[in-house]
Amino acid sequence: METELVTLRKLTENDYDALRNMQTGLEDDYVVRIFHNLLERENNVMYGLFDKDQMIAVSGFTLFSSKFAMLGRLRTDIRYRGKGFGTEILRAIIEELRTIPSIEFVSANTQLHNYSARKALTKLDLPHVTTLHPYILKDPHFVKSTPGKVWDTVNTIEEKRNFLRSLRENALGAFPYEAYYPLPFDESLFTDEYLKDGTFYVNSDRTRFLFCKVDQKGNLYLNSKYFWNDHFEQPGLFETIQHEWSKHEDVYGVWIDVSSEAAHTFSSDAFETQDPWLLYGFKLS
Numbered sequence: 148m149e150t151e152l153v154t155l156r157k158l159t160e161n162d163y164d165a166l167r168n169m170q171t172g173l174e175d176d177y178v179v180r181i182f183h184n185l186l187e188r189e190n191n192v193m194y195g196l197f198d199k200d201q202m203i204a205v206s207g208f209t210l211f212s213s214k215f216a217m218l219g220r221l222r223t224d225i226r227y228r229g230k231g232f233g234t235e236i237l238r239a240i241i242e243e244l245r246t247i248p249s250i251e252f253v254s255a256n257t258q259l260h261n262y263s264a265r266k267a268l269t270k271l272d273l274p275h276v277t278t279l280h281p282y283i284l285k286d287p288h289f290v291k292s293t294p295g296k297v298w299d300t301v302n303t304i305e306e307k308r309n310f311l312r313s314l315r316e317n318a319l320g321a322f323p324y325e326a327y328y329p330l331p332f333d334e335s336l337f338t339d340e341y342l343k344d345g346t347f348y349v350n351s352d353r354t355r356f357l358f359c360k361v362d363q364k365g366n367l368y369l370n371s372k373y374f375w376n377d378h379f380e381q382p383g384l385f386e387t388i389q390h391e392w393s394k395h396e397d398v399y400g401v402w403i404d405v406s407s408e409a410a411h412t413f414s415s416d417a418f419e420t421q422d423p424w425l426l427y428g429f430k431l432s
Contacts, residue, residue: 155239158193165202171222178220196236203227204236212335216244218255234267252331254428273427277320280410282418284401287389289417295382297390301347308337310356318376323404326364329426348387359391366399376409
């Protein structure tokens with residue numbers, strides 16, 4: 148995309164200095180810190196919007212299962228804000244995604260109080276899909292839950308996949324693939340490699356299951372995926388979480404994405420929390 152003023156193009160290693168010289172107001176911008184790593188990832192593409200040689204906005208997408216594109220990492224130089232460049236770079240990326248036949252769903256995940264990002268997504272006609280509240284368990288001694296024994300382990304990949312397939316009601320409204328990356332609940336995400344790296348547990352009457360995976364997001368978390376709103380009513384759920392946590396000495400805490408309906412049941416004594424994350428997205432026709 149080119150106009151008299153700006154040019155959009157994919158970023159390369161040669162664009163690092165231009166990215167580093169952007170004035171974003173971010174003291175320690177992780178995009179700058181991991182820029183080279185981002186470009187090395189096969190499922191990740193970064194774009195820059197340039198005024199001559201000056202990068203004025205940056206964004207990109209991450210591709211999952213060849214069909215789900217998550218927009219993100221949007222930054223605009225503070226000297227160019229209020230001129231619609233953030234919306235412009237996202238719109239151009241979406242149009243690029245429309246040309247890739249395998250992509251079925253385009254989404255973006257932003258926090259509740261990131262009003263500028265939410266405004267841009269609204270301008271782009273991305274509807275709100277669901278809201279997830281991240282809770283990080285730090286001190287299990289303060290958890291007031293229904294006691295019970297540790298749940299049974301699900302051992303085979305096919306058993307794990309069958310439990311996911313069996314889910315009929317998902318209180319989260321999405322599949323928390325990773326921290327910060329909720330995606331449509333779709334079987335294509337449940338690859339052998341993905342399921343092999345996680346630990347599955349099922350309760351005694353096989354009506355509830357828990358899927359735990361170690362997740363690196365700055366800190367190391369035990370991402371515990373649970374798709375119902377009855378966390379503190381299910382006997383043994385938190386005993387099971389603590390049992391799995393005990394296997395991972397380097398884990399900072401247990402990450403649990405929670406629906407808006409269940410968020411009020413989590414106490415600040417046992418859990419850290421963040422500003423809620425809002426998932427926006429639409430199917431490509």
